[in-house]
Amino acid sequence: MVIEEFLSLDIEGQLKWLNKQRATKKLKVIEVELGAKAYVIEKPIKSAGYKYDNNLKRYILHQGDNGQNENETLSFLEQHLTTIKSLVHKEESMDMSNELTIDKLILSNRVYKSKGLKVQEDVYARFVELYKQQYQQYKLQDIISQALLEFCQRYEGKSG
Missing domain, CATH: 1.20.5 (Single alpha-helices involved in coiled-coils or other helix-helix interfaces)
Incomplete structure (x- = not known):
């Protein structure tokens, strides 16, 4: 499962899936499997009033005030x-149409190549700020890969 599939589930579906995973796995492992940070995974659960119980190894409804x-x-x-x-x-x-979706090819292919790219400072600053504000559920390298893929799809076969 990828993070988009998880987030598309209703709260009961998320709870059921996450409780099943947490019975045998640590949250760090689930983060890697979904490709998202813990706070992104737990945010809908916590917003619905659930809290993780270490003794039961599952999310339960918080009985506070x-x-x-x-x-x-x-x-x-x-x-x-x-x-x-x-x-x-x-x-x-x-x-x-401005909604960001990462291509399944990128999410499924976790082989990366490290490249030293020079990017204009102001463009990169805008990019990172937008990432921090709206898209931290994704890895930065996946967003960059998506941008490069969209560039290729848009301009392949066109002569300049």
Whole structure:
């Protein structure tokens, strides 16, 4: 499984799969297998109120002070409902063609070649900043490989 497949599962599916994996594997091993960092893997689980129990070796629903938190959440939602609706509507109307997807060829082929490339400093700074803000679930080398692959697909066979 790759990270995109995992994240596309509903929360129950993610829990079931992750609990099965954590019964026999450490989180570091799962990170390597999925090709993503631990916080990316655990974020949806933790957001749903689950917490990892070392004794049980599985994620369980956290039984904290939920009553007060739920009241605060409901109050916040009531106060900001119009803003939330407008944000949802804006997101739905946005062009989703800017969504980054890494080609399966890149994710499945984990053989890398180290190359010393010279890149313009300001372009690289923008690239790294965008990576840090939005795409840390991927490895930087995979994003660079994807960019080079897209360049090849776009310009192969075209004469300059």
